[in-house]
Amino acid sequence: MLSFDTNGEFSQNYKFLIGSILPRPIAVVSTLNNDGTNNVAPFSFFTAVSAKPMIVAFSPLIRSSTGEMKDTAKNILNNKEFVINIVSQEIAEKVNLTSTELDYGQDEFEFAGLTPLDSELIGPKRIKESLIHFECKYRDHLSYGDQPGCGQIITGEVIKVHVDESIYENGRINTQKLNPVGRGAGNDWFKCDSTFTMERLMKAQIQK
């Protein structure tokens, strides 16, 4: 086996992370800029943390091109609210466009051809074309440094969930109908149109 130290270039570590931890779910995070315009960007360093309270976490890295915090992180630390929109394959290309580095204040909804939809409880807009929306209130911020490639964890409490009727059956989200996509290494994405099911040994261990 090849072995590597992790104290060299951040880009080498980054490639180990994105090549090993995959497929990664994608959070498309919408926030409000200081002037009230919309900001949207995808983040695949994203996970569920707690069911009740309902907490999710994602990780915007310090931008390698400028050494600055990404607009999403700035906005959340400023106004403490964000929406997580889930990506179905049908909108993957538009979501990819939202990752373009636009100047602060330029609306990525408009740029990507996505439709803003009012949230019920917070200011940032939801993406109409996305089939699941989480309205989130900021909870925690952990920073691992301020150099390019340094990460941070932002967690939010989901205070409202919106699920499109077409994918909701018997109290569950139907994975095939949601047709989610995941992120791989480099520019690779995963389709999730093939799944398999395995019973666990003890039924009592399964979360209801």
Ligand SMILES: Cc1cc2nc3c(=O)[nH]c(=O)nc-3n(C[C@H](O)[C@H](O)[C@H](O)COP(=O)(O)O)c2cc1C
């Ligand atoms: C599918 C996908 C997943 C991404 N995941 C992350 C991530 O987890 N962390 C990160 O810092 N950037 C990630 N990016 C890059 C950001 O989306 C990109 O830097 C974006 O310009 C940030 O926008 P903002 O400055 O408006 O926050 C990802 C890009 C794509 C296309």
